[in-house]
Amino acid sequence: MNNKFKFVTLAIVSLFFSRFASAEVAPGFNTWDDVKAAADGGQVNVYMWGGSDAINGFVDDFYGVPLKNDYNIALNRMPLAGTVDAVNQVLSEKEAGVTGDNGNIDLIWINGENFWTLKQADLLYGPFAAGLPNSQFVAWDNPAVNLDFGRPVDGMESPWSSAQFHFMFDSARNDYEDMPRNYGFLTKWISDNPGRFTYIRPGKGGFVGTRFVKQIFFELSGGHEQWVGPYNEELYNKWAPKVWALLNSWEKDLHRGGETYPTNNAEMHALFANGEVDMSFTQSPRGAGPTNSAGTTPPTSRAFAFYNNMIGDFNYWAIPYNAPNKAAALVYANLVLEPTLQAAQVQPANGFCCGWGISTAKVTSSDGVAAIQDAQNNLGDAAEDQGILARALVSDIAAEYQDKIEADWQANVLLK
Amino acid sequence: MGGDKFKIILSLTPPLLIIGTLFFGGILYGFLQSLGYQPAIQKYDISFDAYYNVMFSERYAKLFWTGLGLNLWVSFVSTFLAAAFALFGALAIRKTFFAKKICNFIYSLNLPMPHLVVAVGMIFVFSQSGLLARFFTQIGFISSPSDFPVLVKDKYGFGIILAYIWKEAAFFFIILMSVLQSLGENFEELAQSLGANKWQRFRYVILPLVMPNLFSASIIVFAFSFGAYEVPAILGVNYPQMLPVMAFEFFLNPDLNARSEGMALSMIIALIVMILVVIYFRLTQSKIRKD
Numbered sequence: 001m002n003n004k005f006k007f008v009t010l011a012i013v014s015l016f017f018s019r020f021a022s023a024e025v026a027p028g029f030n031t032w033d034d035v036k037a038a039a040d041g042g043q044v045n046v047y048m049w050g051g052s053d054a055i056n057g058f059v060d061d062f063y064g065v066p067l068k069n070d071y072n073i074a075l076n077r078m079p080l081a082g083t084v085d086a087v088n089q090v091l092s093e094k095e096a097g098v099t100g101d102n103g104n105i106d107l108i109w110i111n112g113e114n115f116w117t118l119k120q121a122d123l124l125y126g127p128f129a130a131g132l133p134n135s136q137f138v139a140w141d142n143p144a145v146n147l148d149f150g151r152p153v154d155g156m157e158s159p160w161s162s163a164q165f166h167f168m169f170d171s172a173r174n175d176y177e178d179m180p181r182n183y184g185f186l187t188k189w190i191s192d193n194p195g196r197f198t199y200i201r202p203g204k205g206g207f208v209g210t211r212f213v214k215q216i217f218f219e220l221s222g223g224h225e226q227w228v229g230p231y232n233e234e235l236y237n238k239w240a241p242k243v244w245a246l247l248n249s250w251e252k253d254l255h256r257g258g259e260t261y262p263t264n265n266a267e268m269h270a271l272f273a274n275g276e277v278d279m280s281f282t283q284s285p286r287g288a289g290p291t292n293s294a295g296t297t298p299p300t301s302r303a304f305a306f307y308n309n310m311i312g313d314f315n316y317w318a319i320p321y322n323a324p325n326k327a328a329a330l331v332y333a334n335l336v337l338e339p340t341l342q343a344a345q346v347q348p349a350n351g352f353c354c355g356w357g358i359s360t361a362k363v364t365s366s367d368g369v370a371a372i373q374d375a376q377n378n379l380g381d382a383a384e385d386q387g388i389l390a391r392a393l394v395s396d397i398a399a400e401y402q403d404k405i406e407a408d409w410q411a412n413v414l415l416k
Numbered sequence: 417m418g419g420d421k422f423k424i425i426l427s428l429t430p431p432l433l434i435i436g437t438l439f440f441g442g443i444l445y446g447f448l449q450s451l452g453y454q455p456a457i458q459k460y461d462i463s464f465d466a467y468y469n470v471m472f473s474e475r476y477a478k479l480f481w482t483g484l485g486l487n488l489w490v491s492f493v494s495t496f497l498a499a500a501f502a503l504f505g506a507l508a509i510r511k512t513f514f515a516k517k518i519c520n521f522i523y524s525l526n527l528p529m530p531h532l533v534v535a536v537g538m539i540f541v542f543s544q545s546g547l548l549a550r551f552f553t554q555i556g557f558i559s560s561p562s563d564f565p566v567l568v569k570d571k572y573g574f575g576i577i578l579a580y581i582w583k584e585a586a587f588f589f590i591i592l593m594s595v596l597q598s599l600g601e602n603f604e605e606l607a608q609s610l611g612a613n614k615w616q617r618f619r620y621v622i623l624p625l626v627m628p629n630l631f632s633a634s635i636i637v638f639a640f641s642f643g644a645y646e647v648p649a650i651l652g653v654n655y656p657q658m659l660p661v662m663a664f665e666f667f668l669n670p671d672l673n674a675r676s677e678g679m680a681l682s683m684i685i686a687l688i689v690m691i692l693v694v695i696y697f698r699l700t701q702s703k704i705r706k707d
Contacts, residue, residue: 113670274545
């Protein structure tokens with residue numbers, strides 16, 4: 001009896017493992033060698049927001065070269081004005097009946113609502129993310145990684161880098177010590193400095209502004225924890241009126257009395273650079289570094305963060321359902337997670353904007369660890385103390401809040 | 417005769433095909449989407465919900481009606497003023513004088529300028545951190561740049577109107593100059609010899625002669641400024657917001673359900689512009705019959 005039981009257990013376990021061994025690394029590919037063989041000699045069409053020369057150059061230099069030399073893949077980077085353009089193209093291809101390997105896009109740099117749009121319409125290839133060899137460095141157990149704006153990733157996109165909301169000030173105009181460290185002090189700062197602050201209008205194209213308002217919910221309600229998990233209408237309704245009351249109380253002391261608000265990062269940076277307001281927002285762990293070197297903010301700009309409730313998130317690569325070269329897309333998505341290349345994207349001299357896509361603690365190879373250390377040490381004085389950022393880090397919350405906040409802000413603050 | 421007919425049909429077919437597919441195809445598809453028909457996300461139900469939402473729902477009604485008001489205000493005022501400026505400019509320099517060529521050049525210079533460039537130029541010159549604000553602060557006329565009046569990104573659409581006047585006056589000017597040139601001065605000389613003074617010559621001779629062209633150009637400018645996106649996007653405020661900007665924001669919404677509202681709004685804009693074109697067509701037809 002006992003032996004029989006052991007045998008059955010063994011059979012089940014071995015069955016499970018044989019199933020596991022023959023499991024695909026990604027739909028259509030049994031092993032990683034199959035992927036590399038299929039990708040050899042092809043081209044990968046990478047569609048990404050192209051508004052930053054630094055990011056474009058980084059992709060061409062750090063990915064284009066190894067793709068060509070090590071995998072014999074030609075990188076074809078297609079710059080977009082906005083990620084939604086790629087989403088619309090995939091959508092149009094679907095409507096036109098372009099299926100199989102007959103699409104145009106192999107990879108899209110994506111996150112948040114754009115990802116949800118494609119996933120909702122069943123327009124993505126996958127799941128593939130867990131099958132990438134370098135997925136071992138990704139912190140898949142972290143909700144900030146496995147949830148994208150509160151919606152499950154389900155292996156349909158693979159991380160590239162990360163970002164975290166915080167602020168910029170100009171050290172030629174203000175002192176680091178005088179900057180507010182929570183919304184309570186920000187309220188006081190605004191009334192002490194009338195006309196010197198504004199925020200990005202929460203709404204389409206201005207999700208950083210939505211994020212700024214979301215964090216007020218966390219602070220007023222006494223913490224971020226209760227907001228994690230599925231959308232909670234009751235909780236939202238309890239705190240929303242207080243948030244609108246606070247924002248309306250600022251209005252008379254905002255830039256132009258709150259008559260209009262900047263609609264995106266570029267407009268906000270322009271007001272800041274022109275000296276019309278004293279703060280701007282940044283999403284980069286390098287703080288004001290990327291915009292300072294791009295010249296869109298004054299070179300004396302520095303970063304500061306509140307001590308709590310600074311939302312951070314990840315951005316990813318997704319593969320459309322009709323990607324012409326899925327194997328090359330997989331190779332690319334794997335390559336960007338290489339620890340030395342991850343270190344290169346944080347290294348300020350390379351001009352990239354964002355932070356780690358991997359968990360650096362999972363890296364053990366000596367050259368990987370050395371590269372990571374070196375990048376951490378070079379962040380420079382335009383960045384906020386990385387410890388302050390790490391302690392303030394909270395994850396984003398369910399996507400329903402986003403639309404709700406944008407609609408209600410419009411009704412209760414803009415149109416009231 | 418039959419050969420001629422065949423030739424006409426043959427030469428008309430390519431443009432008709434292009435107009436048919438691109439224009440009516442696009443309108444039809446947009447109309448279907450505005451009714452909620454979106455096969456990409458398995459939505460096949462047809463309804464007028466999106467139109468109702470845009471015009472009457474609590475969330476969008478205020479934005480829509482104020483936006484429509486702003487649209488009408490901006491289009492009427494900018495069309496009228498641009499036409500008036502161009503008319504007086506054209507009348508002033510149509511007679512030969514020493515700087516005619518230079519004036520003509522300066523007046524038509526901004527015709528090939530893209531609207532986008534004009535709008536960004538307005539920001540550089542007229543915004544509170546712009547050239548004028550800084551200049552007036554420098555010479556001590558105002559104490560800080562923020563004392564400069566709000567001329568762009570203002571809620572009355574002054575910046576948008578200014579940009580359209582600057583841009584469309586050149587268009588009116590070119591049309592008026594060609595009309596005035598072809599008329600010659602015989603009519604006016606005749607009127608003068610019959611004892612008409614300057615004002616009477618303008619009111620009863622020149623104006624009726626240029627009116628048909630001025631009117632048709634006005635319709636074109638009005639329809640354009642009613643549906644154009646880039647100038648109000650750059651020079652407008654968040655509220656009130658012109659309708660094309662509002663429509664585009666629906667289209668940017670990653671939630672595909674919002675696309676129906678965006679298309680409904682675009683259809684409403686198209687409908688208003690089309691009504692104007694029909695009016696224009698009727699008026700010119702009756703004019704031709706009279707002639």
